[in-house]
Every structure is written in C-alpha cells, then in structure tokens.
Amino acid sequence: KAGVTQTxxxxxxxxxxxxTLSCSPIxxxxxxxxxxxxxxxxxxxxxxYFSETQRNKGNFPGRFSGRQFSNSRSEMNVxxxxxxxxxxxxxASSTRNTGELFFGEGSRLTVL
Amino acid sequence: xxxxxxxxxxxxxxEGAIASLNCTYSDRVxxxxxxxxxxxGKSPELIMSIYSxxxxxxxxxxxxxxKASQYVSLLIRDSQPSDSATYLCAVMMGGYxxxxxxxGTMLLVSP
Numbered sequence: 001k002a003g004v005t006q007t008x009x010x011x012x013x014x015x016x017x018x019x020t021l022s023c024s025p026i027x028x029x030x031x032x033x034x035x036x037x038x039x040x041x042x043x044x045x046x047x048x049y050f051s052e053t054q055r056n057k058g059n060f061p062g063r064f065s066g067r068q069f070s071n072s073r074s075e076m077n078v079x080x081x082x083x084x085x086x087x088x089x090x091x092a093s094s095t096r097n098t099g100e101l102f103f104g105e106g107s108r109l110t111v112l
Numbered sequence: 113x114x115x116x117x118x119x120x121x122x123x124x125x126x127e128g129a130i131a132s133l134n135c136t137y138s139d140r141v142x143x144x145x146x147x148x149x150x151x152x153g154k155s156p157e158l159i160m161s162i163y164s165x166x167x168x169x170x171x172x173x174x175x176x177x178x179k180a181s182q183y184v185s186l187l188i189r190d191s192q193p194s195d196s197a198t199y200l201c202a203v204m205m206g207g208y209x210x211x212x213x214x215x216g217t218m219l220l221v222s223p
Contacts, residue, residue, distance in 0.1 A: 045212065100146070
C-alpha cells in the first residue's frame with residue numbers, strides 16, 4: 001500500500017512569488033491535514049480537509065490556502081512568499097476522526 | 113492559547129537504560145494523546161496513542177496518561193541506539209484529526 005506522496009520534495013522560491021504543494025493521501029484515507037515545521041516553532045497546524053471540505057484551520061494568514069479534490073488529493077498554496085515561510089510542509093492523511101496521522105516525506109520550501 | 117510543552121533535551125541515556133519522556137498540555141478537555149517519533153531528516157511516525165488514564169504498553173514502549181495532572185509520558189525500556197530521534201507529543205484539541213504538537217524532545221542513546 002503506497003504511503004502519502006508529496007510533491008515537489010524540494011523547491012526554492014523568491015520573495016513575492018507563490019507556490020503550490022501537492023499531496024496524495026493513502027488510498028482510502030479521506031482526511032488530509034497540512035502542517036508547517038520549522039526549527040523554532042516545531043510542527044504547526046495549517047488546515048484539515050475531509051471530503052473536499054475544510055473542517056479546521058490553524059492560525060496562519062490568508063496567504064496560506066488549500067483545497068481537496070474529489071479523489072482526496074490535496075493542494076496547498078502560499079501566495080506572496082516571505083522569508084519566514086521557509087519550512088518543511090508536511091501533509092498527513094488519516095481514515096477517520098483520530099489523531100493517527102500518516103505523514104508524507106514533506107516539501108521543503110526555501111524562500112530567498 | 114492551547115499548548116503542549118516538552119523539554120527540548122537532548123535526553124542522553126546509555127544503551128539498555130529506560131528513557132523517560134514527558135509532556136504537559138493546557139487544554140483540560142483533551143481526550144486523545146499521541147507520541148510520534150521523528151528521525152533526523154524524516155517525517156514523523158506514530159508510535160503510541162493513549163486515550164484513558166493509566167498505562168498502555170506496546171513492546172518496549174509504555175505511554176502513561178494522567179488527565180487530572182494534564183500529563184503524558186512515554187517510557188522506552190531497553191533503549192537502543194536506533195531509538196535516537198526526536199519524540200513529539202501530540203494532543204487532539206481541535207476535534208477531527210487536528211493535533212497540537214509539542215516541539216519535541218531529542219533522545220540520544222549511546223552504545
């Protein structure tokens with residue numbers, strides 16, 4: 001059974017640009033969550049989707065957005081990138097309303 | 113603000129010893145608690161979940177929960193160098209599958 005797949009794995013952007021990250025959950029998992037991980041702040045919750053609906057959103061500015069498609073694949077977008085957006089963005093999927101998350105390898109974003 | 117607190121470490125233990133990792137949380141109504149392990153350069157992986165007061169054992173790992181004290185711990189018996197990693201405590205505070213993570217405790221097991 002394939003795990004959670006995130007693309008791209010690494011990317012470099014400059015300030016002001018935008019970026020789109022993709023996540024394919026484990027087959028059968030309908031919940032997809034996104035987290036930002038930085039050395040200083042640790043893992044911080046961005047948003048969670050279930051059946052194409054955003055059920056929960058973390059305390060991030062509106063530049064951070066996401067969506068989920070009918071096949072449960074999810075994307076997140078960050079517009080007007082800032083240096084502080086440099087981080088590892090992790091996607092996780094789960095089967096039901098539990099905290100038993102399965103994480104992808106992450107997308108490491110560097111903003112110059 | 114709802115928080116999960118962990119000592120950042122590193123916690124250093126010799127091979128074969130018991131490693132004790134601790135976590136406190138601020139939201140008294142939290143019901144679900146998790147320990148994730150993250151190796152350097154890798155993504156977190158779930159190792160234990162606990163939902164009721166008391167102990168839950170799984171192989172060399174024991175999770176302990178005390179809701180009255182808002183305290184969760186993870187014991188690793190017979191620690192191995194391969195256990196060297198950052199251990200993340202996570203608490204379900206926002207419902208659904210939303211977790212609030214602590215910043216993690218780095219564990220170093222020396223041969």
